[in-house]
Amino acid sequence: MTANPSVTDATLIDGKAIANEVVEEIGQQVRELVAAGQPIPGLAVVLVGEDPASQVYVRNKLLKCQQAGIVSREYRLPVETMESDLLGLLVDLNDDPDVHGILVQLPLPKHIDEQKVLQAIAPEKDVDGFHPENLGRLLVGAPDALVPCTPLGCLIMLRRTLGDALAGKHVVVVGRSNIVGKPAALLALQQHCTVTMVHSRSENIEALCRQADVLIVAVGRPELVRADWVKPGAVVLDVGINRVERDGKAKLVGDVAFDEVAPIASAITPVPGGVGPMTIACLLRNTLQAYQRQQR
Ligand SMILES: Nc1nc2c(c(=O)[nH]1)N[C@@H](CN(C=O)c1ccc(C(=O)N[C@@H](CCC(=O)O)C(=O)O)cc1)CN2
Numbered sequence: 001m002t003a004n005p006s007v008t009d010a011t012l013i014d015g016k017a018i019a020n021e022v023v024e025e026i027g028q029q030v031r032e033l034v035a036a037g038q039p040i041p042g043l044a045v046v047l048v049g050e051d052p053a054s055q056v057y058v059r060n061k062l063l064k065c066q067q068a069g070i071v072s073r074e075y076r077l078p079v080e081t082m083e084s085d086l087l088g089l090l091v092d093l094n095d096d097p098d099v100h101g102i103l104v105q106l107p108l109p110k111h112i113d114e115q116k117v118l119q120a121i122a123p124e125k126d127v128d129g130f131h132p133e134n135l136g137r138l139l140v141g142a143p144d145a146l147v148p149c150t151p152l153g154c155l156i157m158l159r160r161t162l163g164d165a166l167a168g169k170h171v172v173v174v175g176r177s178n179i180v181g182k183p184a185a186l187l188a189l190q191q192h193c194t195v196t197m198v199h200s201r202s203e204n205i206e207a208l209c210r211q212a213d214v215l216i217v218a219v220g221r222p223e224l225v226r227a228d229w230v231k232p233g234a235v236v237l238d239v240g241i242n243r244v245e246r247d248g249k250a251k252l253v254g255d256v257a258f259d260e261v262a263p264i265a266s267a268i269t270p271v272p273g274g275v276g277p278m279t280i281a282c283l284l285r286n287t288l289q290a291y292q293r294q295q296r
Pocket residue numbers: 053056057103104105106107128149150241252271272273274275276277278279280
């Protein structure tokens with residue numbers, strides 16, 4: 001027995017291992033398509049500019065596609081690309097029958113209107129799930145919604161951790177972005193959770209977080225969530241990926257102070273190796289989903 005009954009040893013939610021399983025499952029389905037003489041799913045990845053983190057993410061997306069047998073095409077455009085040229089490329093990709101999924105890596109350079117670009121992707125090829133039509137489908141619970149990859153990854157991890165016990169849990173989502181916070185809240189609601197959204201203007205943030213059975217943090221603030229923000233036994237998903245300097249060395253940390261929170265939580269995702277790899281695995285899953293719909 002521990003001296004302090006509120007202190008537990010959290011289970012590490014191994015996003016990397018779960019992501020590998022998902023990629024393997026997708027690969028198996030692609031192999032079956034190939035064996036049946038069907039066309040191979042194709043993904044177009046568009047990167048504008050040379051943001052170092054985006055380059056890493058795009059490289060990993062292409063590698064995972066290769067691993068799963070999905071054909072990927074990379075479009076690298078210079079940082080000074082005009083919005084109209086990017087929109088023109090999307091018109092071509094929308095019309096290309098070999099391309100079943102399209103994604104434009106974010107963030108885009110400041111001179112390009114992100115919403116305009118996301119809305120130019122055909123909703124049926126929008127494997128990021130950022131098009132308002134897909135976000136609307138998610139809102140109404142339509143089965144054909146393409147769901148944003150990071151929140152979908154969070155949901156898969158939660159289902160694996162809690163199973164049917166997820167229903168009825170109080171999920172607190174910290175952060176209200178269109179690509180993580182809002183869709184994560186909608187997915188939790190679909191799972192019959194009670195959902196609270198917390199953001200920079202919320203009052204008593206710590207107290208709200210302390211109510212959470214499941215805490216999902218996506219704000220991009222290094223180690224914002226401390227031990228006293230977390231209810232003992234809570235499940236904690238850390239979406240943050242922050243590059244910081246510690247003792248003169250570059251280090252990747254999440255939005256949650258892992259060392260403090262892990263002894264209190266019942267389960268927690270690490271950074272790196274938690275939510276991040278699931279984002280890429282879910283991209284492959286969405287690409288296969290988009291492909292299947294286009295084959296009908
Ligand atoms: N078009 C999109 N743009 C962006 C998305 C997205 O889903 N679609 N999400 C993020 C970036 N992202 C995917 O694109 C992403 C971020 C992090 C990881 C990841 O695996 N992280 C590793 C650490 C890698 C590192 O060293 O930096 C981890 O957490 O273990 C994957 C994908 C914003 N843009």
